[in-house]
Each structure stands twice: as C-alpha cells, then as structure tokens.
Amino acid sequence: MSAPITWARWRQGLRIQRRVIHALMIRELTTRYGRENIGFLWIMVEPLLFAGLVALIWRFMKGSEEHGISVVAFVVSGYIPITLFRHAVSRCVMLFQANGSLMYHRQIKILDFIFVRFLIEMIGAMMAYIFIGSILAAFDLFPIPANVGFLVSGWFLYSIFTLSLCLIIAPLSEMSEVLEKFIPVVTYIMIPFSGLFTMSSWLSPTLREYLMWSPFVNAMEMMRYGLWGERVDPYYDVMNPIYCSMVAAVIGLMLCRRIRKKITVE
Amino acid sequence: MITCTNLCKSYSHGGGTKRVLTDVNLTVERGDRLALLGRNGAGKTTLIKLIGGVEMPTSGKVSRKMSVSWPLGFAGGFQGSLTGYDNARFIARIYGRNYKEMRDFIEDFTELGGQLRMPVKTYSSGMRARLAFGLSLAIEFDCYLIDEIILVGDQNFQRKCHHELFEKRNDRTMILASHSNEAVREYCNKALLLSNGRADLQNDVNHALSIYSQF
Numbered sequence A: 001m002s003a004p005i006t007w008a009r010w011r012q013g014l015r016i017q018r019r020v021i022h023a024l025m026i027r028e029l030t031t032r033y034g035r036e037n038i039g040f041l042w043i044m045v046e047p048l049l050f051a052g053l054v055a056l057i058w059r060f061m062k063g064s065e066e067h068g069i070s071v072v073a074f075v076v077s078g079y080i081p082i083t084l085f086r087h088a089v090s091r092c093v094m095l096f097q098a099n100g101s102l103m104y105h106r107q108i109k110i111l112d113f114i115f116v117r118f119l120i121e122m123i124g125a126m127m128a129y130i131f132i133g134s135i136l137a138a139f140d141l142f143p144i145p146a147n148v149g150f151l152v153s154g155w156f157l158y159s160i161f162t163l164s165l166c167l168i169i170a171p172l173s174e175m176s177e178v179l180e181k182f183i184p185v186v187t188y189i190m191i192p193f194s195g196l197f198t199m200s201s202w203l204s205p206t207l208r209e210y211l212m213w214s215p216f217v218n219a220m221e222m223m224r225y226g227l228w229g230e231r232v233d234p235y236y237d238v239m240n241p242i243y244c245s246m247v248a249a250v251i252g253l254m255l256c257r258r259i260r261k262k263i264t265v266e
Numbered sequence B: 001m002i003t004c005t006n007l008c009k010s011y012s013h014g015g016g017t018k019r020v021l022t023d024v025n026l027t028v029e030r031g032d033r034l035a036l037l038g039r040n041g042a043g044k045t046t047l048i049k050l051i052g053g054v055e056m057p058t059s060g061k062v063s064r065k066m067s068v069s070w071p072l073g074f075a076g077g078f079q080g081s082l083t084g085y086d087n088a089r090f091i092a093r094i095y096g097r098n099y100k101e102m103r104d105f106i107e108d109f110t111e112l113g114g115q116l117r118m119p120v121k122t123y124s125s126g127m128r129a130r131l132a133f134g135l136s137l138a139i140e141f142d143c144y145l146i147d148e149i150i151l152v153g154d155q156n157f158q159r160k161c162h163h164e165l166f167e168k169r170n171d172r173t174m175i176l177a178s179h180s181n182e183a184v185r186e187y188c189n190k191a192l193l194l195s196n197g198r199a200d201l202q203n204d205v206n207h208a209l210s211i212y213s214q215f
Helices: A007-033 A039-062 A071-092 A099-102 A110-138 A148-173 A177-191 A205-211 A213-231 A239-263 B044-052 B084-094 B099-110 B111-115 B125-139 B157-168 B179-189 B205-212
Strands: B002-013 B016-028 B033-038 B058-062 B143-147 B173-176 B191-197 B198-202
Touching: A007 A039, A007 A110, A007 B002, A007 B084, A039 A071, A039 A110, A039 B002, A071 A110, A071 A148, A071 A177, A071 A213, A110 A148, A110 A239, A148 A177, A148 A205, A148 A239, A213 A239, B002 B044, B016 B044, B016 B099, B016 B198, B033 B044, B033 B179, B033 B205, B044 B058, B044 B143, B044 B173, B044 B191, B058 B173, B084 B111, B084 B125, B099 B111, B173 B179, B191 B205, B198 B205
Parallel strands: B033 B173, B033 B191, B143 B173
Antiparallel strands: B002 B016, B002 B058, B191 B198
C-alpha cells in the first residue's frame, strides 16, 4: 500500500475515479428517477416548480418591479441557488448508511457518494436555471446576463461552499441522531442569510456588515451583478466564500476520515 | 500476498464496546486456501470484511498485494432495488470490464433467466449466491473471499462452483468462512481458528478441525 506515488499511479487513480463517479451517477439517477416518462429530467423539475411558484406569488404581492429590477427574475435568481443548497444538504443526511452495500467495492470511497449526490443536485439546478431563465427571457421577464463571467463564478463559489458544507454534514449526521434532526431547521434558518430576499445595497449599513460574513451572500451578490450589471450595486468579497469553503472542507474531510473507521456495513 | 498486522476491531454502540478481534497477525500467500473456523460471533465475517476493505480496522493494518474480491456473502455488494442486470452493469463499470461479456457469462453461469430482470431484493439467498459468484468470477480476482454462501446453492450450483473455482481457477487464493467440515477438508490447505478474538493459524487442516470440534 505504501508504493511511491508516481505519475502513472496517479493517472490510474484518476481513471478509476472517473469510472466510479460515472457508474454511481447512472446508478443514482436510475434508482431515484427510474426509466419511465421524463426520467432523469426530473432533477430539474423541483427547483423549477419551487422557483417558479414563489416568483409568481411575489409578483402578485409586490408588483412587477422593485428597485428597478424585475421581481420575478430577482426571486428566481435567489431561489434556484437556495434549492441547490437545501437539496444537496438534505441528500447528504445519513448518506453512508444508505449506500452501505456499495462499500463492498474498495474502489468506491465515501467521498464519492457526497460528490455524486452533490453533482446531481448541481447539474439539476443549473439546468433549471438555464431553462427557466431562457423562458422568462423570451417574455422579457429575465435579463440577458450583463456579465456571464460574474454569474458563473458566483454560481461556482456558491456551489463550492455548498459542497464543503456537505462534507461536514454527511459524517455529522451519522455521528449523532440529534444533529440529524436539527439539519432541516438549520437549513430553513439559513434562508435569510443566503442573500435570497434582498441586495445588500438595499439594507442598512449595519445589517449589511453582518450579512457580508455569509459566503452565500457574497456569491449571490456576484451572480446578481452578473445578471443585471450596473443596474444593481453589488457588495462582495471573492475571498470570503473561498476561505470559508477551504476551512469547511478541511473540517469535513477530517470528519469523513474519522467516520469511515466506524462505519459498520451489514 | 495479503498481510494483516496487529489487526484489532471493536464495535461500539451506545455506551458499550465489544471487541471482536484482538491483535490478529496473518499472512496469506498466493495460492493458499485458508479456512476460517470459529463459532457464531467469533469474528469470521468481521475478519473477511476487514480483509476485503469493507470495514476499517480499529487499529492495525491490512495490505493487499493482489486483487481481492469483495466478500461474497448473503448481504452486501448489491443494490436491492436494482435488477440483476443493472447490478451487473454497475459492477462492470466500476471494475472497468466489458458489460456484454459479463452479461453473457452470468446468464450462462447463474441460469437465472428472466429473473435477472427482477430487483435483487426479490431473490432467494441461493439466487443471490449465484449472482455474486457469477459476477466475481467474471471479473477474475486473484483472491476470493467467501463468507458461507458456497453451501447455500443446490447440487447443480455447487457442481458449477466447484468446476469454475476449484478446477479452472485452482491457482487462485481463497479465504473461506464455513461451518461445513467437509467443505473445509476438501478445499482448504490451511485453517485459522478464531476464538475470543484471537486467531491461531494451523497448517494442518485436519488437526485444526479436531481442535475446532472441542470449542
């Protein structure tokens, strides 16, 4: 096991990794969505419905525009990322137990389970985003992104932070049942700190200062700047989500390593 | 070669801790056919799981210098909600094998016919054994970890296993947990006696069986 880490070995590892992720993705999609009707396209239906319906409600509550930007587009741009976060987290709860039978195959590591479930949620949310965005844009309800780079990097930072939280939550949920029960509540309480409802520039400076600690808010501001460009006034610090993700990922990887020793497989 | 060094495994649940294996040292050479002997709960399955890398030791180390199958047993290795074919396809993918060849082999070996199109959770234990053996034989491991299940099949299946595993692949290594003295005597050249978490390797199988009968 202690053979030197050579280039060839690394490439071999990469090949196995790709094989495993591919196989697990297909397996996950077939077990979750089956082969009937629209099959794996279901992965985008939920974020789509959620964002769409909430946007509709807001549209009737608040009128078509607020602070000069379309309410529907604003809500959609906030809800799709939050559904990614909430789904990815809830999918990670008790994940290792659910996949116990897969640990019979040594090339599958517990991190693969997290990556695969996260990837599926992320791809689903991205598809939903593009789909709903294009439809709304066709009706002039959604802006053509002013700066695609900002939109994509904001999305990327948001996703990376979500993934690093998943790395913590998956092992924690196995360690303690109390924690497992708290997770839905915590993800709900997270909503105001996700930058979903407002732009930071619409808030009072004190409140804004606190919210800027949240990596989600920073990433969300970047995405919205990417969408509306100069029509909004973004506050963000690129490094905040990066640092937070790094810290969370280190803690998560350590927890995963610890829990692997304790997992009992039937 | 498989080497286990100072292997310990304990399970803790709630407040209690149960030590199953204590300081197991073991070397399995290529071509060895090792029987694991021990009463229920002595740690045979646990040792097989540790060697197969399904569970991790509490302390100590397992090193594998050949390809080792997953533990072939009643549980594990399959996704119950997927069909036999889907499981075969999954295993072909993660081991990088050609699915078509694998499918042909398991269709022929397992003789499960249309049942392969049903979810594995509807299979009897004999049918699971057939599928598990079929898949692992199609992959061609150097070492096979067999937990009991060789004895669940019917006559025909046992004959097939005998032919495929012990005649065609008689150069392979095997670790077999079994309560059947005949099977151990017939197939194995070494035996590991497990009791109270300790392991004792015997090179004479008949001698090992006579010690085991006194447990």
